[in-house]
Amino acid sequence: MDQDRFAHLFAGNIMLNPLELESIRHEIETRTKTIHQLELQVGVLKAERENYRTLLSPLRRNLLPPEILGEIFSFSIQSVPESDSSCSYQLNTLCHVCKAWRAAALAKPALWATVGRFCIDAPKKLDVGKVEAWLLRSGRVNKSLHIAGDHNAEDGSACPLSSAELGKLLMDGPHLDDLSLSCTYAECLEAVFSEIQSGSTKSQSCDSMHSLHLEMERASAMSFGRVCRILDRFPTLRTLSLTPSEYYEFIHDSELPESLPFGNLTTLTLTCYWPAALVLGILRNCAGLEILILDxxxxxxxxxxxxxxxxxxxxxxxxxxxxxxxxxxxxxxxILRYLRAPSLHTLDIGFYPVDSDDYNKTNIGLDIASLVNEKPNRTTSLQHLRFEYLAITSQGLYHILSSLPTLTHLTLEGLESDSRLFRDAHTLGTKLLPRLETLRIHDASELFKFRYRDVYEYLKRRKEGATAESPDYLEEAEFTVPIKQRDCDGRYWYTSELAKNGLRLSVADV
Known part of the structure; x- marks a missing residue:
């Protein structure tokens, strides 16, 4: 129906007859359908417009320099958890996107400097040729090789590390800065190093290597001794990590090399529970150590x-x-009682989390105190202390902390104790931790009635009691509070109040 026929209806309040009403409804429906069709066409046009815009992206126009793209690749690979996929897999995926991305990746040598972090199960073999080709792309960047072999079963299958080929790679391949080898048997590692030792030319990797990690599940004393002797092949070694066989009863003091080549080491990690005399005998040859880890x-x-x-x-x-x-x-x-470390800056002790009814850790306090009390060469500048899963009485913790007045950073992870130390700290004769700058308490056990409100009050008293003669150096506190205490610990009020005194307080739920 022509719209002009309804022009008089828009000019006044005229009553409509049934025929006019039906006609108007038809006109409304017609226009609604037209609007819907036009909206669909608009949506299609907008989608097509966005598709065309993607063709004008900086990547399509080569506006993003390859150096920047390479940095983005490096960041994305480093941020991927190892449990999700390996770095090599991620890098291969990026290279398959397009030619420009592959060229940008190849132009970033650091991306190709690491091979490994995966395990090769027997009877599968290590493809040494691919490893060498990968590392050669890294140019002069320091290179890392991390390979693990697993025999799985005692079926006599050949070692998945392929000692002859791997030994040749270490002899004639690219210079390595960091090498990590682990296998079920120490004899496998011995075979790899024997290939290096028997070479007619001097190994390039041995002359450049600064970090070495060796791990074995089963070993005889003789094979481990040979591995230790072969360490003489690495004159530039500065970092060494050893995870030897757990069966220490087969390895005795007399069965180790007389003079272990550890004199140049600055970092040593020993993952074993060998007798203390054996470990201390090794440490006697490590006068240059700066970092020591005993697991x-x-x-x-x-x-x-x-x-x-x-x-x-x-x-x-x-x-x-x-x-x-x-x-x-x-x-x-x-073992701390046998060590003299005058330059010690950080002490980190983590306990194995087990159920125990013994919380009287007086001996631990005495062991730590021996570092700072025994003369000569006592520790005078210990600043960082961290405990993990420490089960101790409040009094025992006080004896430890009161013997370390130089501490500036204290971290308590999974503490199994009550909070009386902090509640009663103001009643002590001397100020607890007078030079403390940072306090971190995470996941304190709920079984021991640890109340964070006591810690808040402790921090508040420290700030209120500060004077020009006895200033308070505390600048930061970081806590992880159980969700059960979320509404009753008053932390929000304390956060604002302590902030006025210059203390950054961070509290998270768990």
Missing amino acids: TQGYARRYDASYPHNLPILLPKLRTLQLKEVDQSSRDTK
């Missing part, structure tokens, strides 16, 4: 009563000492 994997280390107590070991350059997965019921921290 007992939750087992108790044996201490020989006949070991001479009057022969302390001097580590004059040691800055960081870490004890990992210490058995709660053992005396493994006793």
Whole structure:
């Protein structure tokens, strides 16, 4: 129906008859359908417009320099968790996007400097040719090779590391800065190093290597001794990590090389629970150490009563000492009594989390105190202390912290204790941790009635009690609070109040 026929209806309030009403409804429906069709056409045109815009992106126009693209690749690969996929897989995926991306990746040598972080199961073999081709793309950048072999079953199958080919790669291949080899049997590693040792020319990798990690599950004393002797082939070695066989009863002090080539090391990691006398014997040859990590994997280390107590070991350059997965019921921290580390800056002790009813850790406090009290060469500048899964009474924790007045950073992870130390700190004769700058408490056990409100009050009293003669250096506090205490700990009020006194307080839920 022509719209002009309804022009008079828009000019006044005229009553409509049934025929006019039906006609108007038809006109509305017709126009609604037309609008819907036009909207669909508009949507299609907008989608086509966006598709055309993608063709004008900086990548399509080569406006993004290859150097920037390479940096983006490097960041994306580093941010991918190892559990999701390997870096090599991610890099291969990026190279398959387009020619420009592949060229940008090839122009970034650092992307190709690392091979590994994967395990090769027997009877599959290591493709040494691909490894060498990959590393050669890294140019002069320091290179890392991390390879693990697993025999899986005692079926006599050949080692997946292919010792002859791998030995040739280490002899004649690209210079390596970091090498990590692990296998089920120490004899496999021995075979790899034998290939290097028997070579007629000097190994390029041995002359450039600064970091070496060796790991074996099963070893005889003889094979491990040979591996140690072959370390003489690495004159530039500065970082060494050893995870030897767990069966230490087959390895005795007399079966190790007389003079271990550890004199040039600055970083040493020993993952084993060998007897203390054996470990201390190794440390006697490590006067240049700056970082020492001892990991007992939750087992108790044996201490020989006949070991001479009057022969302390001097580590004059040691800055960081870490004890990992210490058995709660053992005396493994006793090893601290034999060490003299005047330059020690950081002490990190992590305990193996087990159920225990023994919270009287007086011996731990005495062991730590021996570092700062025993003269000569006592520790005078310990600043960072970290405990993980420490089960201790409040009084025992006080004895430890009161012996370390130079501490500036304290971290307590998974603490199994109550909060009385912080509640009663103001009643002590001397100020607790007078030079403390940073306090971190995460995941304190709820079984021991640890109340964060006591810690907040402790921080508040520190700030209020500060004077010109006794200033408070605390600048930052970081806590992880159980969700059950979220509404009753008053942390929001304390956060604002402490901020007025210059303390950054960060509290997260768990």
